[in-house]
Amino acid sequence: MTSTAAPHADMPNDLDSFWMPFTANRAFKKNPRMISRAKDMHYYAPDGRAILDGTAGLWCANAGHNRPKIVAAIQAQAAELDFAPTFQFGHPKVFQLASRVAALAPDGLDQVFFANSGSEAVDSALKIALAYHNVRGDGQRTRLIGRERGYHGVGFGGISVGGMSPNRKFFGALLAGVDHLPHTYNREHQAFTKGEPAWGAHLADELERIVALHDASTIAAIIVEPMAGSTGVLPPPVGYLQRLRAICDKYGLLLIFDEVITGFGRLGAAFASERFGVTPDMICFAKGITSGSVPMGGVVVRKSIYDAFMKGPEHGIEFFHGYTYSGHPLAAAAGLATLDLYAEEGLFARAKSLEPFWAEAVHSLKGLPNVLDIRTIGLVAAIDLASKPDAVGKRAYDALNHAFFESGLMVRTAGDSLVLTPPLVISEAQIGEVVEKTARAINAVA
Numbered sequence: 001m002t003s004t005a006a007p008h009a010d011m012p013n014d015l016d017s018f019w020m021p022f023t024a025n026r027a028f029k030k031n032p033r034m035i036s037r038a039k040d041m042h043y044y045a046p047d048g049r050a051i052l053d054g055t056a057g058l059w060c061a062n063a064g065h066n067r068p069k070i071v072a073a074i075q076a077q078a079a080e081l082d083f084a085p086t087f088q089f090g091h092p093k094v095f096q097l098a099s100r101v102a103a104l105a106p107d108g109l110d111q112v113f114f115a116n117s118g119s120e121a122v123d124s125a126l127k128i129a130l131a132y133h134n135v136r137g138d139g140q141r142t143r144l145i146g147r148e149r150g151y152h153g154v155g156f157g158g159i160s161v162g163g164m165s166p167n168r169k170f171f172g173a174l175l176a177g178v179d180h181l182p183h184t185y186n187r188e189h190q191a192f193t194k195g196e197p198a199w200g201a202h203l204a205d206e207l208e209r210i211v212a213l214h215d216a217s218t219i220a221a222i223i224v225e226p227m228a229g230s231t232g233v234l235p236p237p238v239g240y241l242q243r244l245r246a247i248c249d250k251y252g253l254l255l256i257f258d259e260v261i262t263g264f265g266r267l268g269a270a271f272a273s274e275r276f277g278v279t280p281d282m283i284c285f286a287k288g289i290t291s292g293s294v295p296m297g298g299v300v301v302r303k304s305i306y307d308a309f310m311k312g313p314e315h316g317i318e319f320f321h322g323y324t325y326s327g328h329p330l331a332a333a334a335g336l337a338t339l340d341l342y343a344e345e346g347l348f349a350r351a352k353s354l355e356p357f358w359a360e361a362v363h364s365l366k367g368l369p370n371v372l373d374i375r376t377i378g379l380v381a382a383i384d385l386a387s388k389p390d391a392v393g394k395r396a397y398d399a400l401n402h403a404f405f406e407s408g409l410m411v412r413t414a415g416d417s418l419v420l421t422p423p424l425v426i427s428e429a430q431i432g433e434v435v436e437k438t439a440r441a442i443n444a445v446a
């Protein structure tokens, strides 16, 4: 902005100033995919054209868009209490929401630490792990173990334990003392699987190798997504998470599940840990907690971890970490209304009961041009397309554009995979529409 005149609300809509995150800025600004309104299962372009939301925004609008109950809760909260600090003060709704989230989490995970995003949730969990060992007099446990192809947001902690090279390679040496498990995908053994692949549990034993290399006494925690999402949907092999849990127990390592996208019904249960029958020591959440309506994230923590911090003089702060907006009143109000809606409409159970229909429908795309693999689990699907020679990611990007502009469908891409994660309120007819529009896009980029 070079002009000294005050900017006006009626300025022409110049797309230049906004540096868009995780976006091909130049391509977008030539041909913007603009969204100006949403309702239930649909987005609307400024010209009124409806776009079916095949991605719940960014894996977050699990209840669909602009639900009146959530809108009303946010409006009422803004009028009643816009902001109150949660450092040394509190407001009622944040305590209510913590109890509600703890009640949804597996037994033993009773304490909730709030943040504003998945990235902050992850960094909070990693810091809790390090500090936990420290307050117990086990402060040499400083190593953090992530996994190849993992995504844990964009903070320095998250990219350090994450396993996506474009997110890491520009940012220096990252956190010291981090190691990675191998990822769990193998097309030869797993192609076209519905749900958890049978092959791959043995990959958890790589944690034994890492422990042997570094010694358990130096390792604080392991963090994994129970189902890796951002690198193209990699459901855990049958028995894999159980094996990780057993190895963590054997060596006293904390197990953190990053459930930023799997939390709040995506896999047909409140958390993926419930679906897979494995209880970690901490769960990171975000996105679905408010159905995307107000930013919020957090960590559900085992009570014994919290208890370890509760010592020293009572006036003393026990954990030196938090965000100005941890448990913001608008987010807390939105979260409570969202959890009410999930319960009233039975949306987690709905996702579970729709899973076989969803899987059947999406797997019908097998055989279309360039389709190399399809994976489905819960209300999630990834369709791997063959990359164009010398233009990795282009085929999926062209399919995304085709779906948006020609068919009115929002899809996501991960490399040359198309990823579908619709709101949990989707109907069977709309699942049919998602699949039909995806097929058109795949054919268009053949």
Ligand SMILES: Cc1ncc(COP(=O)(O)O)c(C=O)c1O
Pocket: 059, 116, 117, 118, 119, 120, 122, 151, 152, 153, 154, 225, 229, 230, 258, 259, 260, 261, 286, 287, 297
């Ligand atoms: C598993 C996982 N962790 C963390 C994040 C980061 O969340 P945010 O973008 O809210 O920081 C994401 C975002 O997609 C995610 O999928």
